[in-house]
Amino acid sequence: MQKDTPIKIDHLGAKNCVTGSCHLMQISAARGRAVNILVDCGKAQGKDPELPFDAFPVAPEKIDYLFLTHAHIDHIGRVPDLIEAGFDGEIICTHGTKALLIPMLRDSLSFTQKSKQEIRAIEQRIDDLSWGFEYGEVFSLKKGIHFKLGNAGHILGSCFVWFKISLESNEDDYRVIFSGDLGCTDTPILPDPDIPDACDLLIMESTYGDRNHESRKKRIEVLKRCLTRALADGGIVYIPAFSLGRTQELIYELDRIGMKVPVFIDSPLGLKITKIYARMDECWDREARALKARGDDPINFKGLYSVERFGDHKKLLNMAGPAVIIAGSGMCTGGRIVDHFKHGLNDPKNDIFFVGYQAKGTPGRRIIEKKVPCRARIHKLSGYSAHADQAMLVKWVNSMPGPPREIRLVHGESHARKALVAALGI
Numbered sequence: 001m002q003k004d005t006p007i008k009i010d011h012l013g014a015k016n017c018v019t020g021s022c023h024l025m026q027i028s029a030a031r032g033r034a035v036n037i038l039v040d041c042g043k044a045q046g047k048d049p050e051l052p053f054d055a056f057p058v059a060p061e062k063i064d065y066l067f068l069t070h071a072h073i074d075h076i077g078r079v080p081d082l083i084e085a086g087f088d089g090e091i092i093c094t095h096g097t098k099a100l101l102i103p104m105l106r107d108s109l110s111f112t113q114k115s116k117q118e119i120r121a122i123e124q125r126i127d128d129l130s131w132g133f134e135y136g137e138v139f140s141l142k143k144g145i146h147f148k149l150g151n152a153g154h155i156l157g158s159c160f161v162w163f164k165i166s167l168e169s170n171e172d173d174y175r176v177i178f179s180g181d182l183g184c185t186d187t188p189i190l191p192d193p194d195i196p197d198a199c200d201l202l203i204m205e206s207t208y209g210d211r212n213h214e215s216r217k218k219r220i221e222v223l224k225r226c227l228t229r230a231l232a233d234g235g236i237v238y239i240p241a242f243s244l245g246r247t248q249e250l251i252y253e254l255d256r257i258g259m260k261v262p263v264f265i266d267s268p269l270g271l272k273i274t275k276i277y278a279r280m281d282e283c284w285d286r287e288a289r290a291l292k293a294r295g296d297d298p299i300n301f302k303g304l305y306s307v308e309r310f311g312d313h314k315k316l317l318n319m320a321g322p323a324v325i326i327a328g329s330g331m332c333t334g335g336r337i338v339d340h341f342k343h344g345l346n347d348p349k350n351d352i353f354f355v356g357y358q359a360k361g362t363p364g365r366r367i368i369e370k371k372v373p374c375r376a377r378i379h380k381l382s383g384y385s386a387h388a389d390q391a392m393l394v395k396w397v398n399s400m401p402g403p404p405r406e407i408r409l410v411h412g413e414s415h416a417r418k419a420l421v422a423a424l425g426i
């Protein structure tokens with residue numbers, strides 16, 4: 001960043017790891033108070049650090065805007081705490097994120113000591129403060145700050161944020177992009193990430209900066225092959241999955257495969273979100289829309305069962321296979337998957353398909369690292385990533401009208417960041 005630029009950016013979370021995203025941009029003005037913008041305020045998972053609010057460079061009540069790149073808990077999970085700590089500014093996100101925000105936070109708050117009444121009050125406050133915006137349009141904030149949200153193709157409503165800041169001391173505008181989480185090209189249901197505008201500073205995620213994923217075609221073949229083999233002995237295939245994004249992708253792909261055994265979505269939150277995905281078909285890609293136009297609901301099929309009530313979940317625990325059970329949480333830190341593992345982890349007929357990133361220290365990672373006794377077979381299906389791989393990240397940067405003056409990599413473990421630095425040649 002130029003020395004005379006009155007913009008200071010601190011990475012308060014997910015600087016060197018992949019959860020707890022939180023970035024602060026302070027724009028000082030020659031006259032009057034600085035404008036403080038927070039981009040994401042996520043919960044950290046596993047051993048990832050979480051900075052207390054009293055250690056923030058500015059107090060929560062001095063934050064003017066909170067931009068949310070998408071509704072995953074590691075990007076929005078601390079919003080209720082931020083409000084309790086004094087934040088009273090505007091929350092800016094896309095319409096899709098606005099639709100997902102309350103259901104996601106309600107679920108997360110249900111694991112706290114808060115009463116139903118307190119949770120309802122927080123939800124109301126968040127609803128009052130938050131605004132949904134269109135993709136691809138430039139909007140103005142105060143003091144010469146403009147922003148535009150680009151489709152990040154990561155989950156429904158995900159965006160990257162482009163800021164243009166008019167500097168009083170300088171003729172040139174200063175442009176910053178926060179990538180948020182970038183999705184893969186050819187993701188089921190969602191369109192590819194938008195081409196970014198030019199910028200001076202790019203703050204980019206690097207989760208999979210050190211590897212390339214299998215193609216979607218290959219990944220479906222692998223899923224099909226693994227399922228056939230795993231279910232042949234009449235066992236159960238457990239798929240721990242994020243309720244938001246991964247669950248809907250899995251339903252979509254299992255629908256394309258054509259399942260011959262029952263598939264259970266044992267996740268009240270996953271079911272609620274699937275309904276939001278189904279409702280917001282304006283956010284779908286061409287393939288999903290074409291299927292719907294032909295009368296084939298792309299995220300529903302015969303043999304797909306919703307397990308909403310806890311009593312039905314209990315019954316499912318003792319059910320004999322073959323069957324597929326999709327349940328949260330994605331990293332096995334809680335939720336109904338934990339009950340399933342208690343029942344089924346030691347049965348060699350069963351299989352676990354890991355289809356998402358397992359952060360350091362989480363139960364999911366410990367199972368993969370064989371630190372937990374487990375007789376079920378473990379499969380890692382790496383192709384199921386909601387994050388762009390190295391080639392996609394490089395291509396995304398190169399698709400800009402010109403190279404950014406500076407690129408800062410965040411949201412990645414050190415080996416991934418190092419590999420991406422080399423691939424980008426920075």
Ligand SMILES: [Zn+2]
Binds near residue numbers: 070075
């Ligand atoms: Zn995400």
